[in-house]
Amino acid sequence: MGNETDRRGFMKICGKTALTVAVAGAAARAATAPAFALENAPRVRLVTADGKPLKASALPMHANWIFHYPYHSTPALLIRVEDPARPTEVEDKDGKSYTWPGGTGPDKSIVAFAAICAHALSTDNRETSFINYRKVRNQMTGHGRVITCCAHASVYDPAAGARVLAGPAKFPLAAVLLEHDPKTDELFATGLMGSELYGEFFKAYRRDLRKEFGRRKYKTFVKGDTIAMPISDYSEDAIEC
Ligand code: FES
Numbered sequence: 001m002g003n004e005t006d007r008r009g010f011m012k013i014c015g016k017t018a019l020t021v022a023v024a025g026a027a028a029r030a031a032t033a034p035a036f037a038l039e040n041a042p043r044v045r046l047v048t049a050d051g052k053p054l055k056a057s058a059l060p061m062h063a064n065w066i067f068h069y070p071y072h073s074t075p076a077l078l079i080r081v082e083d084p085a086r087p088t089e090v091e092d093k094d095g096k097s098y099t100w101p102g103g104t105g106p107d108k109s110i111v112a113f114a115a116i117c118a119h120a121l122s123t124d125n126r127e128t129s130f131i132n133y134r135k136v137r138n139q140m141t142g143h144g145r146v147i148t149c150c151a152h153a154s155v156y157d158p159a160a161g162a163r164v165l166a167g168p169a170k171f172p173l174a175a176v177l178l179e180h181d182p183k184t185d186e187l188f189a190t191g192l193m194g195s196e197l198y199g200e201f202f203k204a205y206r207r208d209l210r211k212e213f214g215r216r217k218y219k220t221f222v223k224g225d226t227i228a229m230p231i232s233d234y235s236e237d238a239i240e241c
Helices: 006-024 026-032 198-213
Strands: 044-047 064-068 075-080 086-093 099-100 109-115 131-134 147-149 154-157 163-166 177-180 186-191 225-230
Touching: 064 131, 109 186, 177 225
Parallel strands: 044 225
Antiparallel strands: 044 186, 064 075, 064 225, 075 109, 086 099, 109 177, 131 147, 147 154, 154 163, 177 186
């Protein structure tokens, strides 16, 4: 058991869910099936800016890092919360339940979500980051240890599948599924769960994305490695609210 990856643990959860569903019937199946957003999403390793593998145990507590996944141009937040993040039942934009698998890493506290707000697609880029995690209470809503989108004050709980705590957003951020290799301490992004908004994101930001990432490359999958870095290194202005 010690060598089993977190993904296997997650698949066990899915297996249990599937068993429950089989018993409960078709209506329950629709309500609890895993909400994989992109079944063909790549498996990529997270590395630091110098190309070395990002070690899970080296990620600081309350880290707020950025990496691009599953596309070259789509940012995701990598966060280390204080306590183990347990599997959580949340609902997608259509009101269907799914089980977010919880945190990964040595103490199950590393989580990742798409940095594309579920309200109106505010995001993080080289110039400005509207959506980010902070330990301290934000001034707009009084919540601490949360992901806040400072555009209109949507607040998401990173320790509970990014469920909405406050603001106009109606459903959680899409979850990036992570895998931890306990032998090497490396982290991998392996898929997406929940309500992905990439089609709308590409439409809204096409001109900027083409300019920054390349005319076609911006909407191609990342392969191999993807660089993860503190949001303060990535963005000139990580907005705090
Ligand atoms: S776009 Fe994020 S709260 Fe409106």
